[in-house]
Amino acid sequence: MAKIKIDKNLLGRAKQVAETAGYRTVEYFVSHIIEKEITRYESDSDDGKVAERLRGLGYIE
Numbered sequence: 001m002a003k004i005k006i007d008k009n010l011l012g013r014a015k016q017v018a019e020t021a022g023y024r025t026v027e028y029f030v031s032h033i034i035e036k037e038i039t040r041y042e043s044d045s046d047d048g049k050v051a052e053r054l055r056g057l058g059y060i061e
Contacts, residue, residue, distance in 0.1 A: 001027075
């Protein structure tokens with residue numbers, strides 16, 4: 001597992017949210033959030049590629 005630096009105030013807020021949301025630890029919460037954002041970014045990138053292909057085929061403008 002790698003370590004990252006997080007501002008103390010942000011870490012405190014993350015701990016509160018993780019506890020409220022029922023995560024076992026703040027590490028699990030942070031990992032989940034990072035995974036969600038990566039998936040969203042990858043999905044957005046894929047959507048752009050699909051739209052570009054459809055434009056090239058003349059299906060959308």
